[in-house]
Amino acid sequence: MIEGEDSAKIGPFVVLRKLGEGSMGIVYAAHDAALAREVALKVLSRRHFDSRQVRARMLREAQALARLSHPNVVQVYQVGVHDDEIYVAMEYVHGQTLRSWLRAEKRPWRLVLRTVIAAGRGLAAAHAAGLVHRDFKPDNVLVGEDGRARVVDFGLVHTGDPAVATRSVEPSSEEAASMSLSQASTQLQPVDEPEEEPLGDRLTRTGMLVGTPTYMSPEQHMGGAIEPASDQFSFGVTLYEALYGVRPFLAASWEELKQKVRSGVVPPPRDSTVPGRIFRIIARSLAPTPELRWPSLEHMLGALERDPRRTVLRVAGIVAVAGAAAAGSYVLALSQQEASTQCTGAAAELAGVWDDERAAAAEQAFVATASPLAADAWRRVDARLDAYALAWTEGRTQACEAHASGSQSTSLFDRRTACLARRRAELSALVDVLLAADRSVVENAVQAVAALASLASCADADALLAAVAPPDDPDVAAEVEARRAQLARATALENTGQFTAALSLAREVGAAAEGLHFPPLTAEVALREGSLLMELARDAEAEAALTRAMREGLVHGLDAVAAEAVAKRIFVVGERQGRREVALDAEALAEALMERAGDDGRIGGLLHNNLGVVYARDVTDDRARLHYLRSMELFGGRSDGPDPLIVMAHHNLGGLYRSQGRLDDARKHYAQAVAVVTELLGEKHPYVVHPLGGVADVDLLQGRRDEAAAGYRRQLALMEATYGEHHFYLLHPLVGLGNVALGRGSLDTARAEFRRAVAIGERLGSTHSMYAEALVGLAEAVTGVDRAEARALLARAVTVYEADGGPKNPAIVPVAARAGQLAAAANDLPAARRWFERVLSDATGPKDQLESRSLAALGLARILLDAGERQRACALSLAARAAPGDANTELDALAAACGH
Structure with a gap:
């Protein structure tokens, strides 16, 4: 084809202009007449693909790439052969390379991070489709005018194929088939190497290796198998460079570069406003062997996106809160590379606690419950546990760095690591419970992860030094920690709704703690026991246990234990037992403890x-x-x-x-x-x-x-899906729907809704007020067809209200007034009189009770008049004046009879 030739075509595309040319092919801008769009057209030189087998494979792999559709990957539209040359038609992006975008102006680090993460999402999507890029770098990411990052120039190879070793001669046709498209054309933007980085893309041109040396993984340098982990390494180099302005491995020669990438030493950035947690995430991706890197690029991206500073209402993950407390010591550690490089094994301490194997098993347990919440709950739990594990790793690393640099004493380091060890045990206990998940665990799992103890306390030097020291006897100390691990399991069971099993375990720990004579453990057991008894509505026992926990906490300076105990005791005493003033007497104490506990x-x-x-x-x-x-x-x-x-x-x-x-x-x-x-x-x-x-x-x-x-209806559907068709919770939406139907005058519908609610309440033997409301609603719905049934239903409702709140339960008043009206209408005057007398003795205060009192006074006055008790009847006429407007006729008749 001759450049400049009018209406030259390659396959169905009309060539517009040449964009670039390299040793392996040419890139054109072309027009797709069928779909009226501009495309980028790569034509690969036939001299590198002269074997039929190689050409067939190139076509097959290019077609696989064309099937990949992702917003952060440049779309391949079509692959074909023209004049015995392979061409690839792709999306034409109006924008610039990531390298040019970064150099155009200084951009906020958060924007840079978001942009590179977006490109990473495209790369991860390729991995999920079975493709490996082999040459990820800033020049192979385009940032469009719309701000969207797109990855370009994927390698057309299987993930299992070995890389081509570096050579000083041109590769064979077979080897050429393993090269990425970035070697098949000149870059649209010329490479502009920083002056301080003498080794860069130039090696690509002289050495003909797969990838660009400064972004290549150790296995690429050594001719090993190239897997998605290799792309992760290249992504880590790219992100490091984008955030910090330099590449992590600076070298004057290829041999020096290979030595640096194989050493595993990633230099920490200096004078950067980017949080230290980001560096540690990148450093893991730059590990010298694939097994030491993140399990996948997707895992790495998830860790990058969990920002500990986000406090808006969204699922943000539990991140490294301990980092802020130790920021000063981390900065010091960064200034001493020895401290940084010797504190890199914290993640290994979570093996068998929270790792890929445990996560996979827990996910299977969730799925096995067949709960409709399982998939969504697992996604949220998985992300939060990953974040908690990452925060733990950061806290452990920071403690190590602070100690190694000399900025933290051995005593404080020991206490800090002991605190982190307890948090690890608590995490392990929760994962154990998740591994045996039932529907209750699935329902409560996210909340249970959120309830994991804060890691910030393990970075609070003052609190750590003020805490009760562990027992001097190492055997007793080991026993204490073993019992704390059991207590951690009891906490995990409690937080996933398994209260009875948790209480049994807590009491077992309590019996063992008596012989250990270690006050913190005794206090922790009392707190757990009191919390569980509260959940089981055993209020007197709960109060006693929480009081013990509060006292032990106060005596031994265990502010956090005492604070939680008094907070829960206020609820038990004030709400459950109705002793409002006694509960509120502890308000000032509780707030003081909260402040001391931090x-x-x-x-x-x-x-x-x-x-x-x-x-x-x-x-x-x-x-x-x-x-x-x-x-x-x-x-x-x-x-x-x-x-x-x-x-x-x-x-x-x-x-x-x-x-x-x-x-x-x-x-x-x-x-x-x-x-x-x-x-x-x-x-x-x-x-x-x-x-x-x-x-x-x-x-x-x-x-x-x-x-x-x-x-x-939405409430009812969700409840039925979660709890089945006979759960007590269904009473609320059923009563609500019944009341809606009553308001519309749809009595058949109202009766159906109320009868279903009443049937559930009867089946469960409920004494809850919602069951009483169902009985009252059904009584109203059947009044027009069966007043006897209505009266019986109201009497049952009163019995339920009495069981729920005692004989003086204010909810009884309007029900008794209505029962009296129906009894009077049935000419059952003794029953009507009893109901009205009850209302008048009980009703006080709120408007609905005053209206009920007025109706009862009016009804009783009519009965008394008919019985010849005119004096008392007329005395009640004053109390009847607040009756609702539809009683005006009866009020006028009463007034006339009394001569008012």
Whole structure:
């Protein structure tokens, strides 16, 4: 073909202009007439592919590349043969290479990181498709005018094929088939080597090797097999250069370069604002052998994306919170390369705790539960555990570096590593529980990972030095740690909803702890036991155990134990036992302990939520609202991302606002709870159903029946999928749908919904107020067809309310008033009189009770008038004046009879 020839064609493409030419082919800009688009057209020189076998293989591999479609890979549209030459038609990108993009202007490191990660996603997609690039570098990444990074010039080879060794002569045709497309054409942007880096792309031209020396993995330099791990190495070099402005391995000759990449020593950057965690992630990718690198590029990208500074409402992963506390010592360590290079084995300490084998087994356990949540829950758990393991590794590395550099004493180093060892044991215990997952574990797994103890405490020098020292006797010390490992398992069981098994194990540890005489263990056991008894609603026992934990913590300076114990004790005493003032007496103590413990937000959030619950027993007390808001602030501001428990605070505040009649505010917080659950746990997680029902309740109260019905139906569907068709939780959406139908006058539908709810309550022998609401709703729905059944249902509802909240339960008042009306309508005057008398003796306060009192007063006055007790009847007429408007006729008749 002659350059400049009008309308020259290669296959179906019209050539527009030549973009570049190299020893192995030419690159053209061409027009695809069929689809009216511009393409980049590579034509490979026939002299390098003169074997039919090689040409067939080249076509086959190019066609495989064409099947790869990813937003961060330049799309190959077509592969063919023209005039005995192979051509490849590709997406034409308007932009510049990553190298040119970086040199064009100084860019924020976060933007650089995001851009290179995007290119990494394209590279990882190629690996998933069975392809290896072999020559990843800044010149083979295009940054389009739209800002999107795209990888170009993939090698057309199988992943299992060995690399071509470096030679000083031209390769054979077979060897040429193993070369990447980057050797088949001149780069569109000329290579501009930094002055301080004499060894670079020039070796590609003189040595004819697969890849570019300064980006090549050790196995490429040595002629070994080239796998995806080789691309990971090249990606690590590229990212290092992009973030720090220099390449990690500087050399004046190829021999010196090979020695450096094989040494495994990655020089830490100096004077960089990029967090140290990023360097350590890159350093692992530059390990001298593939097995020491990240398990896959996908793993590396996931680690890069977990930013410990993110605190917005999203799944951010639990990252290296310990790093901030030890920043000074890490900077010192970076200045002393010896300290950095001898502290590289921390990740190996997690072998058998959290590694690929354990992760795969846990994933299989999740899948085996057949829970509809399993896949999504596993994805979230896997990411969070990876992040926690990475944070642990960073903390362990920082401790080592600080000690090796001399900036941390041996005593502090020992305490710090002992703390990290406990955190590792807690992580191992949780993974053990995940390996035996059932549906309860799947449902609670994300929350359990979020509940893992903060690693920041292991970097708090003051707290570590102030803590009780381990026992002097090494045998006793070993026994203490063994019992703590058992207690860690009890905690993991508790956090995954297995309370009975956890309590049994905690008590076993408690019996053993008595003979060890080590106060921290005794206090930790008491705290765990009290927490579990609270979950099992054994409130008197829970109070006693939490009190023991609080006392032991105070006596021995165990601030964190004492703080958690008092926070939970406030809930047990104030909410469960109804002793509001006794519970609130501990408020100041709890806040002081929280401040001393240096809590990372979880226990503080729990404390303020529990104080809100206790204060909310008086709905007019504004302190409840303030505590809920503080709880949200603490749960949402944790260094490792929002705590799932923030949902609880939003839901509780929504309930408080609803009780206060502030329905718009109530709906706002219920909706926020839904949004947070969806973001942190997934839109189908059971946690979402309760705030979803809250939104529907407010919609119904505000007359939005269609929206309420849609919310209840979604709530019901999620509950049925998770819990089956007979779970107690289904009562809420069924009662809601029944009330929607009542409001529309659809009595048949209302009766069906309420009857299903009543049947569930009967089957479970429930004494919960929601069962009583189902009975009341069904009574209202059947009143028009069977008043006797309605009266019986109301009587049953009163019995349930009494069992739930005692004979003075305020919920009884409107039900008793309605039962009295129905008894009066049936001319059962003795029963009506009993119901009305009960209302008048119990009703006080809220508007619905005053209305019920007025209706009862009116009904009882009519009965008394008919019985000749005019004086008392007329005395009740004043109490009846607040009856609703539809009782005006009866009020007028009563007034006339009494001469008012």
